Amino acid sequence: MDxxxxxxxxxxxxxxxxxxxxxxxxxxxxxxPSAHDLVVETGIGQVTAKRVLRELRQSGLAYMEPGIGTFVARLPEPPTGG
Known part of the structure; x- marks a missing residue:
């Protein structure tokens, strides 16, 4: 990464x-990607990778299934006009 x-x-x-x-x-x-996968892909540290995943969960973009991994949350449908 640059x-x-x-x-x-x-x-x-x-x-x-x-x-x-x-x-x-x-x-x-x-x-x-797991924290380990983010470390391998980007070269960041393990603590930093875990923070990325935690921040994604806190922002509502992701959720965690304990023992399985972190998944993309279902995003709300965009509002329809009318």
Missing amino acids: WQPEIPRWRQVYALVEERIDSGMYPPGTRL
Whole structure:
């Protein structure tokens, strides 16, 4: 990854995962990469990777199934006009 030194790394990895969710690369119900997978892919530390997953859950973008993994949450349907 090309790191932006003025932005914390956890935020940059969070933005990467969020972009993948928004683009449909990780559709609702899809298992997200584990903390270990994020470490391997991005080179961040284990503590930072765990923070990314925790922040995704706290923001409502993901949920955890204990012992299984972290998954993309079902996103609300966009409002319909009319």
